[in-house]
Amino acid sequence: MTGTLRVRRWSKLSAGFSGSFTAFVIALIFVPVLLSENATAKMTTLLILVLLAAMWNALAGYGGLVSIGQQGFIGLGAYGTVWLCNHGMNPYQAMVVATLFCGAISLPVSLLVLRFRGAQFAIGMWVLAEVAAILVSFDQSLGAGTGTSLIELNYYSPGARQEYTYWLTLGMAVFFLGVLFVLLRSRFGSSLQAIRDDEEAAASVGVRVVACKRILFVLAAAGCGGAGAMTLANTLFIEPTSIFGVNWTAYMVFMVLVGGLGTFEGPIIGAVVLFLIQNHYSSGGAWYLVGLGVASMLFALLLPRGLWGTVRDRFKIQLLPVGHQLSGVASTPIPAPAEEAS
C-alpha cells in the first residue's frame, strides 16, 4: 500500500475562503453607514432570505425533513413581536424574545411531529401553521384578520430604525448560520450524515436519531421565527394570510433546490439568486411564482444537487470546512481476486 491516509477538515482553498468570508461578514456591519437607506432595506431582505434558506436546508438537507409549514414559525415570530410590544417591551428586545419563543414552542411540537417522516411530517407542519394562523386571526389585539403594524417602531427615526433592523438581522443570520456551522463540524454533523445515508443503520450504532432531528427542528423554528420578526421590522405591516402563507415555503424550496440541498454554501447562493430575481421581476406578479415553481420542479427532477452541489461534486471543492476530506489516497489499484489465486 502506498501513501498514508489522513482525514483533513481544512484545505488550502477552504482556509483561504473562510478567511475572506469572515472579513466579508465583518464588512457587512458597515452597510448602513456606507449605503443608502433603500439599499440597507434591500440588504436586510437578502439577509432574511439567507436565514430562511439556511434554516429550511437544515431541516430538509441535513435532517431529511421536508416541512411545508415553516411559515407557521415565521408568522409566530412576527406576531409574537407585536404581542410583546403590546405588553410594553422594547421592539428590538421583543424581536429577540419572540425568536426564542419560537424555539421554545417548537419543543413540544417536535414531540408530536418528529414521530413522522415524509408527507405526514410535511403536511402535518402545514396544518399546524394553518392552526397558528387561525388562532392569531381570532385575536383582536393583534389586528385579527386585517393585519397590524409595529407602531412602537415609530419612536425611532426611519434612518435609525433601518440601521437597527439591519444590524439585528445581520446578527441573527450570523448567529444561526454560525450555530449550524459549529454543529455540522462537530460529531453532530457526522451523526447527521449517518442518518441521511441510512437511518436504521445509524440508530444501530448508537446515533440518537430523534434527538438529532429535534435539535435541527428547534434551530429551524427559532431561525424562521427570527426571520418573521425581522420581516415585520423591515416591511412594517403584516397580515395573517401573507405572513402565514405557503408562498414562504415556495421561496425556501426554490432557494435550497437551486442552491444545493444538503450543502452549507448552497442555500446562501440560492438566496442570492432569489434576491436578484425578486429585484428584477418585482412586478411579475403570478408569473414570477410560476417561474419559481417550474424552476423548483426542474431542479428537483434534473439537477437535485442544486447549482452548488453539482459544482462541489464535479470539482471536489469545498469552500467552508464543514465536511471531512481524505488525503494521501493509495495510488496502486487493489488486484482482482481471481488473479491472486495460485
Add this chain to the structure above:
Amino acid sequence: MSSLLSVQGLEARHGLLPAVRGVSFEVTDGETVALVGANGAGKTTLLRTIAGAHKSAAGQIRFDGDDITRVRAHDRLRRGIALVPEGRRLFPDLTVEENLLVAARPDRKGQWTLDTVLEAFPLLKPLRGRRAATLSGGEQQATAIGRALISNPRLLLLDEVSLGLAPIAVEAVYRSLTTLIEGGTTIVLVEQDLKRATSVASRVICMLEGRLVLEGGSELTREQITEAYFGLRKAPT
C-alpha cells in the same frame, strides 16, 4: 437445434460493485441448464438481468434471434421469458388464483391455463381463494412456478426454488420440474444443491465472483464442478 438464448459479455452491477463480469453462454431450445456457484457468485443477478429485472451495464442478450438487451422486463415476459424469483415474491394480498391470473397472457397461447396449472399442482386447488401471504413455503413455491408457467414461456428461469423448503416439498418441486423438462420446456435453474442440479440438468454452468469459470455437460466430473464452485482452479482463458 437453434440457440434460444445467447448471452455475450454481459456485465451487471449493484451500484458500483460488479456482480456479473463478462459472462457469455448459450442455451439451446429444449435444454436444461443448471447455474451453480457459491453465495454471492452473481447467479441471481445474472438471471434477473436476463429477465429484465436488473439493468445490464454492458454486453448483449439475444432471445430467439432478437436483441433484447434494451427491452423492458414486461416485454420480455411477453416474448416468452419467465422468471421464478428468489424468495418467490408472490403478491401478498392477492389470492392464489389472482396471483396466477395476473400473470396470464391471453396473447401467449399454450397448454398452460389456470385450470391446467391447478391440475399440475393439485395442492393449490383448495387454496385458490387464500391470500398468498398465508401460504406455506412449499405452497408459495408451487404458486410461483405456476405463475411463471401460466404465461406459456419458452424459457423458464428458476432461482433457488428449493431454498427454505422442507425436503418433502423440494421433492415435489423437482418432480414437477422433471415433468416440465420432459415436456420440452427450456429451463435455466439456479441451484445451490449440486447433486439436485446435476440430476436434472443436461449442462452445468459454474460462476465464481461474477465470472463464468466452468461450462460443460455430462463429460464434467463431480470433482471438476466442485473445484470450480469453490474457486480451486484457475478461470479458463
Add this chain to the structure above:
Amino acid sequence: MTWTNAVIQGVFLGGFYALLACGLSLMFGLMRIVNLAHGDIAVLGAYLITVVLDHWGVSPFIGFVAVLPIMLALGYLLQRVILERSLRSGVLVPLLTTFGLAIVIQNLLLEKFSPDVRSLGGDAGWITTASWQITNQVSIPAIGALALVVAIATLGGLQLYLSRTPSGRRMRATAQDPDTAELVGIDSRSVYAWGTAIAVGTAALAGMFLAMRSTFDPYAGSTQLIFAFEAVVIGGLGSLWGTLVGGIVLGVSQTIGAQIDPQYSVLAGDLVFLAVLASPRGGIFRARLAS
C-alpha cells in the same frame, strides 16, 4: 341549526371530502406518493368547467363530462412526464416536485382567471338550493346528498374495479410489488399512469362539486389538499372505505365546530386531525390497495 342537523350536514360535507380524498388515497396506495398538487388539480378542474360554462352555457354536469377526458389525459401525462422520474429519485423528490407543481398550477390559475372568487352554484340550477325538509330542525340539502351518493358510488366503483377486473388486479399487484409485477408481464409505468389519470379524474369530479356547493378562487387548492389529507389520515386504514369514514368524521367535526362558532369550523377539523396524529395509532396508514 340544531346539533342533530349539524351532524347531518357534516355527514354530507364528509361525502364531498371523501370524494376529494379518494384520488389522493389511490395515488398513495399505488405509488406511495402524496400528490401535494392534488387540491390544486381539483380547483383546476373547477376552473376548466367554468370555461366550458362561459362558452356554451351548459350545466356544470355537462361541463364536467366535457372536461373529464382532458383531465384524464393530464393525469396520464403528469405521471409519465413528471412523477415517473421523481419516483426513481428517492423519497424527498416527489414531495418537492408535487409542491412545485402546486405552486405552478395555483399561480397559472391566478394569471388566467382573476383572483375573485367564483361559484357555479347559480348555474347548477335547482339542485344547489333544493333540500328536503325532514323535520322541523333537520333538512337534507340536495347537493350534499348528491355529493355523498357520488362519493359512495365512486369509492365503490373503484373498489370493484380493483377487486374484480383484470386491470384492477394488475394495479393491485403493481401496488404491492412493482418489480415483480414487471416480471409477470405488467407494464408498471402504464399502470401508474392510469392510476394517476383516475386520481385526477376523481379530483375533477370533486372540483365540480366544490364549484357548485361553495365559492373557489385560484388559491383554494391548498385548503382542499389539507382537507383531503386530513380525511385520509383520520380514516386511517388506507383502504378506500377508510377514506369515506375519514371524510365524514372530518365533515362532522367541522360542522359541529361551526355550530359552536362559525369561525371554529376549519379549526375543529384541524384539531381532530392533530388528535388522530397524536394518538398511538399515529395516523400511520399502511396504505395498500386492499382487496
